[in-house]
Amino acid sequence: MTSNREIHLVARPVGVPSPTDFGLVSTTLPELADGQVLVRNTWMSVDPYMRQRMDDVASYLPPFRLGEPMEGAAIGDVVASRSASVPVGATVIHLQGWREHAVVDAATVTVADLGLAPAETWLGALGTTGLTAYAALTHVAPVREGDIVLVSAAAGAAGSVAGQLARKLGASRVIGSAGGTLKTKKLVEDFGYDAAIDHRAGSFAEQLAETAPDGIDVYVDHVGGDHLVAAIDALRPGGRIAMVGAVSAHGATEPVPGPSNLFALAAKDATLRGMLVTSYFHLFPEWIGKAAGWLADGSLHTEVTVAQGIEQAPSAFLDMMRGGNVGKMLVRL
Numbered sequence: 001m002t003s004n005r006e007i008h009l010v011a012r013p014v015g016v017p018s019p020t021d022f023g024l025v026s027t028t029l030p031e032l033a034d035g036q037v038l039v040r041n042t043w044m045s046v047d048p049y050m051r052q053r054m055d056d057v058a059s060y061l062p063p064f065r066l067g068e069p070m071e072g073a074a075i076g077d078v079v080a081s082r083s084a085s086v087p088v089g090a091t092v093i094h095l096q097g098w099r100e101h102a103v104v105d106a107a108t109v110t111v112a113d114l115g116l117a118p119a120e121t122w123l124g125a126l127g128t129t130g131l132t133a134y135a136a137l138t139h140v141a142p143v144r145e146g147d148i149v150l151v152s153a154a155a156g157a158a159g160s161v162a163g164q165l166a167r168k169l170g171a172s173r174v175i176g177s178a179g180g181t182l183k184t185k186k187l188v189e190d191f192g193y194d195a196a197i198d199h200r201a202g203s204f205a206e207q208l209a210e211t212a213p214d215g216i217d218v219y220v221d222h223v224g225g226d227h228l229v230a231a232i233d234a235l236r237p238g239g240r241i242a243m244v245g246a247v248s249a250h251g252a253t254e255p256v257p258g259p260s261n262l263f264a265l266a267a268k269d270a271t272l273r274g275m276l277v278t279s280y281f282h283l284f285p286e287w288i289g290k291a292a293g294w295l296a297d298g299s300l301h302t303e304v305t306v307a308q309g310i311e312q313a314p315s316a317f318l319d320m321m322r323g324g325n326v327g328k329m330l331v332r333l
Contacts, residue, residue, distance in 0.1 A: 004029050006069040006099035007313050013054050016250075017321070021054070022314035025069075030103055032082045037092070037106050041076035044097035044331045045123045046317040047157075048222075051250045060276060070098040073127060075112060075119050076333075086111065093122055100310050100333055116292045124328035125161055125295060125302045126288055128277050132244060133162035133220070134287045135280035137169055140273050141218050141240035145170035148212055150231060152176075153222035153247060154193060155183040157328040162220050163193045164300055171218075175211055177204065177227060179323050186326060190301055205230035215239075224248045229259045232272075239270040250321060303327030 003026060010023040032038055050072060053064045064070050074097030078090045083106030086092065092109040096102035112122045124130065136158075137143050149166040153159045154176025166174045176193040178184050184196035197207045208216075208230050217239050219231040224246030231241060249256040265272055294300035305325035307316035313331045320329040 002029050003027070004099060004101045005310050007310065008068060009054060009064045009066055009070055012056060012066065013051075017051065017054060017318060019314055019318070024311050027069075029101060032080060032103060034082050035106055036082055036103055037078045037086050037109065038080040039074075039076040039092060039094065039096075039102045039104055039109075040079045041074045041097065041100055041102060041333045043076070043120045043123055044074040044313065044333060045072050045127075046313065046320050046329050046331065047072065048245055048247055048250060048321065050317065051321060060278075069096075071095055072097040073123050074098075074102065075122050076102070081106070091119055093127070098310075098313060116288070117295055120304060120328075120330055120332075121295065121302070123330060124157060124304060125291055125300065129157040129328055130161050130291050131280060131284060131287050132158045132275075132277045133165050134291075135277060135283055136220050136242035136244055136275060137162060137165055137218070139280065139283075140275045141220065141242035141271070143169040143171050143218055146172045147217035148173045148175070148215070148236075149218040149220070150175045150177070150208070150212065150216045150234070151193075151220045151222075152227045152231075153245075153323075154178050154187050154196070155191070155326050156222065156323075157325075158244065159220070159222060160191050160303065160327050161300070163187070163191050166218070167192055168294075168299075173212075175208075175216070177223070183323075183326065190303070192301070199227070205233065208234055218242075220244060222247060225256070229261055232259060232261050232264050232270075235264070235268050235270045237268050237270070239268060241270070241272040243272060243274040247321070305329050307331045309333065 008023045011021045013021045075093045086106040091112045094104045094109045149171045151162045155178040175195045176187040177197045179200045184198045187193040187196040215236040216234045219241045222245040225248035
């Protein structure tokens with residue numbers, strides 16, 4: 001096996017990415033060196049953070065290089081190995097997605113236990129998606145018994161887990177925000193939210209005031225913008241906000257103004273704390289130990305939106321950025 005197909009970034013997007021920013025490229029796989037494995041990728045993830053890596057700016061992760069394969073979480077089967085610790089036939093998680101096959105250093109892969117959950121689950125609820133929700137609600141903005149919790153982008157990958165987890169941690173009421181009636185219906189009927197706000201149906205601040213007239217204690221923020229402003233106004237004394245993402249700013253061509261009500265946090269003795277999931281990888285064993293049991297007994301409900309084939313990976317990414325997914329967006333290879 002020598003040929004491979006990869007998705008390369010061929011142009012840096014200006015604003016919202018377009019299909020022409022990506023290229024499907026056929027390449028030749030290198031020979032395996034000692035300590036390496038060849039993985040046939042079966043699933044790959046597309047995630048909002050990848051948009052920032054398309055810009056040539058310094059950040060917590062280096063930018064994608066033009067004319068080279070993009071990167072991201074993937075899972076697949078080892079089809080050749082020059083490592084005693086990772087044999088042929090193992091299923092492994094790694095960060096060389098956006099390609100059909102990957103030559104990976106064995107020391108950088110994680111062997112997935114398919115006895116606990118199917119392969120795709122290790123990129124979703126048992127992967128960084130689930131860990132993000134867990135770290136946000138246990139360490140960054142910890143939920144306390146009786147709290148009222150708000151989650152934005154609540155039908156997405158991390159948000160759909162966060163709402164259910166908030167309930168397990170003792171929240172008395174869990175409110176989700178999503179775009180469109182289909183998603184808000186799923187929040188209540190499938191993901192266990194008590195109430196759902198359709199941010200496309202009118203003023204988010206007004207809808208939040210109606211849905212949580214007594215305020216909120218915890219907000220898991222994936223959106224920023226008007227959602228963050230309204231959440232700060234709605235916070236009760238001692239409230240906590242976990243800043244996970246800000247999809248409202250993705251694709252912006254000018255600096256996005258920050259909330260004008262930040263001082264309200266001081267007046268309320270409240271906190272707003274940003275988080276990178278990489279800072280909480282030490283919680284993975286703890287999270288997997290809990291989540292695997294909840295998945296098995298059905299008390300944690302997850303969904304995936306699936307695109308088929310490496311050639312559909314850019315479309316899957318763009319669709320995800322437009323909110324076209326419920327649960328985790330994945331590409332099956």
